[in-house]
Amino acid sequence: MSLSAELASRIRDGVPVALATVISGPGIGSKMLVAPDSDPAPASLGDSELDRVVRRDALAELEAGRSGVRHYGTAGQTTPEDLADTDIVTVFVESWAPPPQMWIFGAVDFTAALARVAKILGFRVLVCDAREIFATGRRFPMADEVRVAWPGPVFAERGSELGSRDVVCILTHDPKFDIPAVKGALATSAGYIGVMGSRRTHAHRLERLGEAGVDDPADLARLMSPVGLDIGARTPEETAISICAEIISSRTGREARPLRDTEGPIHR
Protein backbone atom coordinates (compact mmCIF):
# COMPACT_ATOMS: atom_id res chain seq x y z
CA MET A 1 0.00 0.00 0.00
CA SER A 2 1.31 3.46 -0.83
CA LEU A 3 1.92 5.94 1.96
CA SER A 4 -1.04 8.04 0.83
CA ALA A 5 -3.34 5.00 0.72
CA GLU A 6 -2.32 4.07 4.26
CA LEU A 7 -2.89 7.68 5.34
CA ALA A 8 -6.26 7.90 3.58
CA SER A 9 -7.54 4.70 5.15
CA ARG A 10 -6.63 5.94 8.63
CA ILE A 11 -8.22 9.35 8.03
CA ARG A 12 -11.40 7.74 6.72
CA ASP A 13 -11.57 5.32 9.66
CA GLY A 14 -11.04 8.14 12.18
CA VAL A 15 -7.89 6.48 13.50
CA PRO A 16 -5.29 8.97 14.81
CA VAL A 17 -2.39 9.51 12.45
CA ALA A 18 0.21 12.17 11.75
CA LEU A 19 2.12 12.77 8.52
CA ALA A 20 5.60 14.29 8.76
CA THR A 21 6.87 15.89 5.56
CA VAL A 22 10.28 17.50 4.97
CA ILE A 23 9.33 20.84 3.41
CA SER A 24 12.80 22.36 3.12
CA GLY A 25 16.40 21.31 3.50
CA PRO A 26 18.00 17.96 2.66
CA GLY A 27 15.50 15.27 1.70
CA ILE A 28 12.75 17.70 0.75
CA GLY A 29 9.51 15.83 0.13
CA SER A 30 10.46 12.83 2.34
CA LYS A 31 7.61 11.56 4.44
CA MET A 32 6.87 9.45 7.48
CA LEU A 33 3.57 8.29 8.96
CA VAL A 34 3.31 8.30 12.74
CA ALA A 35 0.62 6.61 14.82
CA PRO A 36 0.45 5.84 18.53
CA ASP A 37 -1.07 2.38 18.23
CA SER A 38 0.73 0.54 15.47
CA ASP A 39 3.78 0.39 13.27
CA PRO A 40 3.51 3.06 10.62
CA ALA A 41 4.22 2.29 6.99
CA PRO A 42 7.96 1.96 6.47
CA ALA A 43 9.29 5.31 5.39
CA SER A 44 12.10 7.54 6.51
CA LEU A 45 13.12 11.16 6.54
CA GLY A 46 16.66 10.05 5.70
CA ASP A 47 18.27 9.49 9.08
CA SER A 48 17.25 7.08 11.82
CA GLU A 49 17.88 9.53 14.66
CA LEU A 50 15.94 12.25 12.80
CA ASP A 51 13.12 9.73 12.36
CA ARG A 52 13.13 8.95 16.08
CA VAL A 53 12.99 12.60 17.18
CA VAL A 54 10.36 13.55 14.63
CA ARG A 55 8.25 10.53 15.59
CA ARG A 56 8.42 11.58 19.25
CA ASP A 57 7.40 15.17 18.45
CA ALA A 58 4.71 14.10 16.00
CA LEU A 59 3.08 11.87 18.64
CA ALA A 60 2.89 14.89 20.97
CA GLU A 61 1.35 17.02 18.23
CA LEU A 62 -1.12 14.26 17.47
CA GLU A 63 -2.08 13.96 21.11
CA ALA A 64 -2.95 17.66 21.14
CA GLY A 65 -4.60 17.53 17.70
CA ARG A 66 -2.16 20.16 16.41
CA SER A 67 -0.35 20.63 13.12
CA GLY A 68 2.74 22.74 12.60
CA VAL A 69 6.32 23.23 11.49
CA ARG A 70 9.50 22.21 13.36
CA HIS A 71 13.19 22.53 12.62
CA TYR A 72 15.86 19.86 13.10
CA GLY A 73 19.45 19.13 12.20
CA THR A 74 20.00 16.46 9.55
CA ALA A 75 20.65 13.92 12.32
CA GLY A 76 17.74 15.03 14.48
CA GLN A 77 19.53 17.73 16.46
CA THR A 78 17.22 20.15 18.25
CA THR A 79 19.26 22.35 20.56
CA PRO A 80 20.42 25.75 19.23
CA GLU A 81 24.11 24.84 19.79
CA ASP A 82 23.78 21.61 17.80
CA LEU A 83 21.80 23.32 15.06
CA ALA A 84 24.58 25.84 14.47
CA ASP A 85 26.75 23.16 12.83
CA THR A 86 24.27 21.45 10.56
CA ASP A 87 21.95 21.92 7.61
CA ILE A 88 18.41 22.55 8.78
CA VAL A 89 15.61 20.16 7.95
CA THR A 90 12.18 21.79 8.21
CA VAL A 91 9.41 19.30 8.91
CA PHE A 92 5.68 19.88 8.67
CA VAL A 93 3.72 17.61 10.98
CA GLU A 94 0.05 17.32 10.11
CA SER A 95 -2.23 15.61 12.61
CA TRP A 96 -5.51 13.86 12.07
CA ALA A 97 -7.00 13.21 15.47
CA PRO A 98 -10.40 11.66 16.10
CA PRO A 99 -13.20 14.23 16.27
CA PRO A 100 -13.90 15.88 19.62
CA GLN A 101 -16.89 14.52 21.50
CA MET A 102 -20.01 16.19 22.79
CA TRP A 103 -22.00 14.25 25.36
CA ILE A 104 -25.50 15.62 25.81
CA PHE A 105 -27.42 14.51 28.89
CA GLY A 106 -31.16 14.88 28.66
CA ALA A 107 -33.30 14.07 25.64
CA VAL A 108 -35.27 17.34 25.68
CA ASP A 109 -36.44 19.89 23.13
CA PHE A 110 -33.07 21.59 23.06
CA THR A 111 -31.14 18.38 22.52
CA ALA A 112 -31.90 17.89 18.82
CA ALA A 113 -30.96 21.46 17.94
CA LEU A 114 -27.75 21.28 19.97
CA ALA A 115 -26.80 17.93 18.43
CA ARG A 116 -27.38 19.36 14.96
CA VAL A 117 -25.16 22.40 15.52
CA ALA A 118 -22.52 20.24 17.21
CA LYS A 119 -22.40 18.01 14.11
CA ILE A 120 -21.78 21.09 11.95
CA LEU A 121 -18.82 21.89 14.19
CA GLY A 122 -17.42 18.38 13.77
CA PHE A 123 -18.25 16.85 17.14
CA ARG A 124 -19.03 13.19 17.63
CA VAL A 125 -22.35 13.46 19.47
CA LEU A 126 -23.65 11.14 22.20
CA VAL A 127 -27.17 11.72 23.56
CA CYS A 128 -27.97 10.09 26.89
CA ASP A 129 -31.20 9.94 28.89
CA ALA A 130 -32.52 7.37 31.34
CA ARG A 131 -36.01 7.53 29.85
CA GLU A 132 -36.40 4.94 27.14
CA ILE A 133 -39.27 6.66 25.35
CA PHE A 134 -37.28 9.88 24.89
CA ALA A 135 -33.79 8.59 24.15
CA THR A 136 -34.38 7.09 20.73
CA GLY A 137 -32.42 7.19 17.52
CA ARG A 138 -35.59 8.25 15.72
CA ARG A 139 -35.79 11.46 17.76
CA PHE A 140 -32.07 12.16 17.32
CA PRO A 141 -31.07 10.89 13.91
CA MET A 142 -28.20 13.39 13.82
CA ALA A 143 -26.56 11.91 16.93
CA ASP A 144 -23.77 9.40 16.46
CA GLU A 145 -24.99 7.44 19.47
CA VAL A 146 -28.10 7.48 21.65
CA ARG A 147 -27.96 5.76 25.03
CA VAL A 148 -30.67 4.88 27.48
CA ALA A 149 -28.73 5.06 30.71
CA TRP A 150 -28.10 6.93 33.91
CA PRO A 151 -25.12 9.30 33.79
CA GLY A 152 -23.13 7.54 36.48
CA PRO A 153 -22.47 4.30 34.61
CA VAL A 154 -21.75 6.14 31.34
CA PHE A 155 -19.08 8.25 33.00
CA ALA A 156 -17.71 5.27 34.90
CA GLU A 157 -17.42 3.29 31.70
CA ARG A 158 -16.18 5.93 29.29
CA GLY A 159 -15.40 9.14 31.17
CA SER A 160 -11.68 8.63 30.69
CA GLU A 161 -12.19 9.20 26.94
CA LEU A 162 -12.94 12.87 27.51
CA GLY A 163 -10.14 15.42 27.21
CA SER A 164 -9.71 19.14 26.80
CA ARG A 165 -11.28 19.22 23.32
CA ASP A 166 -14.40 17.42 24.54
CA VAL A 167 -17.66 18.83 25.82
CA VAL A 168 -20.41 17.77 28.21
CA CYS A 169 -23.80 19.53 28.07
CA ILE A 170 -26.39 18.74 30.71
CA LEU A 171 -29.82 19.84 29.55
CA THR A 172 -32.21 18.17 31.97
CA HIS A 173 -33.58 20.24 34.78
CA ASP A 174 -34.26 17.20 36.86
CA PRO A 175 -32.00 17.02 39.93
CA LYS A 176 -32.02 13.26 40.08
CA PHE A 177 -30.42 13.20 36.64
CA ASP A 178 -28.51 16.52 36.79
CA ILE A 179 -26.59 15.86 39.96
CA PRO A 180 -25.00 12.55 38.90
CA ALA A 181 -24.33 14.02 35.44
CA VAL A 182 -22.51 17.03 36.89
CA LYS A 183 -20.64 14.80 39.30
CA GLY A 184 -19.61 12.47 36.50
CA ALA A 185 -18.58 15.33 34.21
CA LEU A 186 -16.45 16.96 36.90
CA ALA A 187 -14.53 13.71 37.31
CA THR A 188 -13.43 13.91 33.65
CA SER A 189 -10.97 16.22 31.90
CA ALA A 190 -13.68 17.60 29.59
CA GLY A 191 -12.75 21.10 28.44
CA TYR A 192 -16.27 22.49 28.72
CA ILE A 193 -19.15 21.54 30.98
CA GLY A 194 -22.41 23.40 30.30
CA VAL A 195 -25.42 22.94 32.54
CA MET A 196 -28.78 24.32 31.48
CA GLY A 197 -31.08 26.13 33.85
CA SER A 198 -32.03 29.57 35.10
CA ARG A 199 -29.91 31.39 37.64
CA ARG A 200 -32.36 30.22 40.30
CA THR A 201 -32.17 26.63 39.09
CA HIS A 202 -28.41 26.79 39.20
CA ALA A 203 -28.43 28.19 42.74
CA HIS A 204 -30.64 25.28 43.83
CA ARG A 205 -28.42 22.87 41.97
CA LEU A 206 -25.36 24.17 43.78
CA GLU A 207 -27.09 23.46 47.08
CA ARG A 208 -27.89 19.91 46.01
CA LEU A 209 -24.35 19.41 44.72
CA GLY A 210 -23.07 20.57 48.10
CA GLU A 211 -25.30 17.99 49.81
CA ALA A 212 -23.86 15.39 47.46
CA GLY A 213 -20.35 16.37 48.55
CA VAL A 214 -19.47 18.38 45.42
CA ASP A 215 -18.30 21.67 46.90
CA ASP A 216 -14.74 22.25 45.71
CA PRO A 217 -14.78 25.83 44.34
CA ALA A 218 -12.33 24.86 41.58
CA ASP A 219 -14.74 22.15 40.45
CA LEU A 220 -17.81 24.37 40.62
CA ALA A 221 -15.99 27.06 38.63
CA ARG A 222 -15.81 24.64 35.70
CA LEU A 223 -19.60 24.60 35.40
CA MET A 224 -20.93 26.96 32.74
CA SER A 225 -24.38 27.69 34.09
CA PRO A 226 -26.61 29.33 33.07
CA VAL A 227 -25.29 27.90 29.82
CA GLY A 228 -24.41 29.85 26.68
CA LEU A 229 -23.48 33.33 25.54
CA ASP A 230 -25.86 36.18 26.21
CA ILE A 231 -27.10 36.72 22.64
CA GLY A 232 -30.77 36.78 23.54
CA ALA A 233 -31.39 33.24 22.33
CA ARG A 234 -34.93 31.90 22.86
CA THR A 235 -35.64 29.02 20.50
CA PRO A 236 -33.84 25.67 20.79
CA GLU A 237 -31.88 26.49 17.64
CA GLU A 238 -30.83 29.93 18.89
CA THR A 239 -29.91 28.41 22.22
CA ALA A 240 -27.80 25.77 20.46
CA ILE A 241 -25.90 28.55 18.66
CA SER A 242 -25.47 30.39 21.95
CA ILE A 243 -24.06 27.27 23.65
CA CYS A 244 -21.76 26.36 20.76
CA ALA A 245 -20.49 29.93 20.49
CA GLU A 246 -19.60 29.74 24.18
CA ILE A 247 -17.82 26.41 23.60
CA ILE A 248 -15.73 27.99 20.83
CA SER A 249 -14.89 31.10 22.83
CA SER A 250 -13.93 29.05 25.89
CA ARG A 251 -11.59 26.95 23.76
CA THR A 252 -9.97 29.96 22.09
CA GLY A 253 -9.95 32.04 25.26
CA ARG A 254 -11.52 34.95 23.44
CA GLU A 255 -14.08 37.34 24.84
CA ALA A 256 -17.15 37.04 22.70
CA ARG A 257 -17.58 40.61 21.53
CA PRO A 258 -18.35 42.11 18.13
CA LEU A 259 -15.12 42.25 16.10
CA ARG A 260 -16.04 45.82 15.24
CA ASP A 261 -15.50 46.72 18.87
CA THR A 262 -12.22 44.86 19.36
CA GLU A 263 -8.70 45.44 18.10
CA GLY A 264 -5.83 43.31 16.86
CA PRO A 265 -5.64 40.37 14.50
CA ILE A 266 -8.89 38.48 13.86
CA HIS A 267 -7.22 35.09 13.55
CA ARG A 268 -4.68 34.54 16.29
Next chain:
Amino acid sequence: MRELLDDLDRWRSAGVRVALARVVDVEGSGPRGPGAAMAVSEHGEVVGSVSGGCVEGAVVTESLAVLAGDREPGVITFGYSDDEAFAVGLTCGGTIRLFVEEFDW
Protein backbone atom coordinates in the same frame (compact mmCIF):
# COMPACT_ATOMS: atom_id res chain seq x y z
CA MET B 1 -7.00 16.94 3.26
CA ARG B 2 -9.88 14.74 4.34
CA GLU B 3 -12.19 16.45 1.85
CA LEU B 4 -9.74 15.84 -1.00
CA LEU B 5 -9.39 12.09 -0.58
CA ASP B 6 -12.12 11.03 -3.00
CA ASP B 7 -10.83 13.29 -5.76
CA LEU B 8 -7.22 12.23 -5.15
CA ASP B 9 -8.31 8.58 -5.46
CA ARG B 10 -10.24 9.31 -8.63
CA TRP B 11 -7.31 11.09 -10.26
CA ARG B 12 -4.83 8.45 -9.20
CA SER B 13 -6.87 5.60 -10.63
CA ALA B 14 -7.29 7.55 -13.87
CA GLY B 15 -3.53 8.09 -14.08
CA VAL B 16 -3.90 11.86 -13.87
CA ARG B 17 -0.96 13.74 -12.32
CA VAL B 18 -1.82 15.99 -9.39
CA ALA B 19 -0.11 18.67 -7.34
CA LEU B 20 -0.93 19.06 -3.66
CA ALA B 21 -0.63 22.39 -1.82
CA ARG B 22 -0.89 22.35 1.96
CA VAL B 23 -0.87 25.28 4.37
CA VAL B 24 2.03 24.62 6.76
CA ASP B 25 2.22 27.87 8.67
CA VAL B 26 0.15 30.99 9.29
CA GLU B 27 1.42 34.20 10.83
CA GLY B 28 -0.82 36.93 12.10
CA SER B 29 -4.27 36.89 10.68
CA GLY B 30 -5.04 34.02 8.33
CA PRO B 31 -8.35 32.44 7.49
CA ARG B 32 -7.30 28.79 7.33
CA GLY B 33 -4.89 27.00 9.62
CA PRO B 34 -2.11 24.49 8.94
CA GLY B 35 -3.43 21.47 7.10
CA ALA B 36 -5.84 23.35 4.84
CA ALA B 37 -5.15 21.89 1.42
CA MET B 38 -5.99 22.04 -2.23
CA ALA B 39 -5.16 19.78 -5.11
CA VAL B 40 -4.69 20.73 -8.75
CA SER B 41 -4.77 18.19 -11.55
CA GLU B 42 -2.55 18.46 -14.60
CA HIS B 43 -5.70 19.44 -16.49
CA GLY B 44 -6.26 22.38 -14.17
CA GLU B 45 -9.10 20.87 -12.15
CA VAL B 46 -9.06 22.22 -8.60
CA VAL B 47 -10.48 20.86 -5.33
CA GLY B 48 -10.16 22.22 -1.81
CA SER B 49 -9.07 25.64 -0.65
CA VAL B 50 -6.25 27.15 1.38
CA SER B 51 -7.48 30.65 2.21
CA GLY B 52 -10.65 32.64 1.92
CA GLY B 53 -10.10 32.76 -1.81
CA CYS B 54 -7.27 35.32 -1.68
CA VAL B 55 -4.42 33.18 -2.98
CA GLU B 56 -6.06 30.19 -4.65
CA GLY B 57 -5.45 31.54 -8.15
CA ALA B 58 -1.73 31.95 -7.52
CA VAL B 59 -1.54 28.50 -5.91
CA VAL B 60 -3.02 26.95 -9.05
CA THR B 61 -0.33 28.64 -11.15
CA GLU B 62 2.46 27.41 -8.85
CA SER B 63 0.98 23.91 -8.69
CA LEU B 64 0.85 23.61 -12.47
CA ALA B 65 4.45 24.88 -12.61
CA VAL B 66 5.51 22.06 -10.26
CA LEU B 67 3.75 19.48 -12.43
CA ALA B 68 5.36 20.95 -15.56
CA GLY B 69 8.81 20.75 -13.95
CA ASP B 70 9.21 24.53 -14.13
CA ARG B 71 9.37 24.80 -10.37
CA GLU B 72 10.85 22.59 -7.68
CA PRO B 73 8.59 21.38 -4.90
CA GLY B 74 8.91 23.69 -1.93
CA VAL B 75 7.46 26.35 0.28
CA ILE B 76 5.71 29.38 -1.17
CA THR B 77 4.80 32.37 0.91
CA PHE B 78 1.91 34.76 0.51
CA GLY B 79 1.49 37.79 2.65
CA TYR B 80 0.81 41.42 3.00
CA SER B 81 4.35 42.06 4.20
CA ASP B 82 5.93 39.99 1.46
CA ASP B 83 8.85 41.74 -0.19
CA GLU B 84 7.81 40.51 -3.57
CA ALA B 85 5.62 43.39 -4.63
CA PHE B 86 3.74 41.32 -7.19
CA ALA B 87 2.84 38.70 -4.62
CA VAL B 88 -0.79 38.13 -3.89
CA GLY B 89 -1.81 39.38 -0.49
CA LEU B 90 -4.32 38.16 2.01
CA THR B 91 -7.10 40.65 2.55
CA CYS B 92 -6.92 39.98 6.28
CA GLY B 93 -3.29 41.05 6.46
CA GLY B 94 -1.65 37.78 7.47
CA THR B 95 1.09 35.66 5.97
CA ILE B 96 0.61 32.05 4.96
CA ARG B 97 3.16 29.49 3.84
CA LEU B 98 2.26 26.52 1.70
CA PHE B 99 4.18 23.45 0.70
CA VAL B 100 3.56 22.54 -2.92
CA GLU B 101 4.58 19.17 -4.33
CA GLU B 102 3.48 16.54 -6.78
CA PHE B 103 1.10 14.05 -5.18
CA ASP B 104 3.05 10.96 -6.20
CA TRP B 105 3.54 9.28 -2.82
